[in-house]
Amino acid sequence: MTQHPLNPELTNEFDYLLGLLDDAARERMQSEVLENDVACDRVREAENELFDAYVRGALPARYRAPFEQRLLASRDGRRKLATARALERRGRRSRSWRWVAAVAGLIAAIGVPATWMRRSPEAPTVKPGAPAPRPAVIVLPQGATRSAEGIPVFRLPRGVAEVEAQAPKPPGTETDFEVEVRTGEGETRWRSGAVTAAPGAPWIPVRIPAAVFQPGPYEVVVTSRGSPLSFHYFRIE
């Protein structure tokens, strides 16, 4: 099934808002907006959809520059962006709980011990010529709340040098990303270079030095071309 990042029924409205209509079409749209409440509401809805897609990182590339120029630059635009971002976080939080509940149900059904982390082997002793020790792997849930309650807790095995964080790749997004690790206080602890996810891969894998993490809360932000795509919250014990 084709995935649409935006409602295809509102294409004309998107193009109007972004200044992509020709003069005749633009004048028609102006008249409709000014004379008809339903037409005006469709454009309002299209405007909200653009902001929501932008904060999800799902805005089509051809819309990005006109969106930033025409809609984002104003004071209203910044308010709309703040609200869209907050709504997106709230939505991710509730979807995350549904996801956690589904996984918990699955685990209960198949009897696998519940753990958020696949542990690496015991503290490695590295011998010359031996393969590098495997990293600890943490699977970041699809969105989560920043609040202390309910966020996943990971315990890093002693002696592990790297952590491989696997963040879900938002559908329809690029394959090149950057990843930033922040403490609970918002201090940036580590930034990746360009991270590439295989086309079609469901995960964005990123190797982070284990020394970045001390016990406490963390936020991982995945961005693409400077726009945030997803936020993941967890705690290290």
Place this chain on the structure above:
Amino acid sequence: MTLSGQEFDALLRALHPDRAAAGEEYEKLRSRLVAFFRWEGCAAAEDWADEVINRVARRVAKGEAIRNLPAFVSGVARLAAREAGRRQARESGNLIEMPAPAGAHAAADEHPAKCLDQCLNALDGDARDLILRYYDGDAEARIRNRKALAAELGISLNSLRNRALRLRDRLESCVGNCLEDDSRDISGFKDTR
């Protein structure tokens, strides 16, 4: 120049013979005008909306024969938008773009979630549920969710959109005020669907 009471009354009569219904029509007209000027990139959208209303009301009060008032307003508004564009272009030549203050983006990232929670908590449960479900998920999920939500509520998709848009407008206004002044009392923010 402000509008006289006589001119305003003439406009209301032209909008609808019933005074209460005319008031509603006036609010809708002004709301469309503000949105239009905002989408046309006018910095002072509300001022330009009022300017158009003033110009139209004066013409109506002078007894000008206007057969189709919405179309007439539309024409005046489009001319005004061009005027606003020219004026802005002239004035922007004298402006120097100021960079956003340091930390502005960090602050914008930090507080919206807290403000949204506060503003959502000021809504009643049904309204909160409606807006969260209406704006949840990506484009395809939204189309599915909205059909299901409209069926659940027994209303058309248009009515549902209307409710959601009004709620979102209120949320944006509440979140915006909260961001500008964290200490602002938001207890007055109520759902008045």
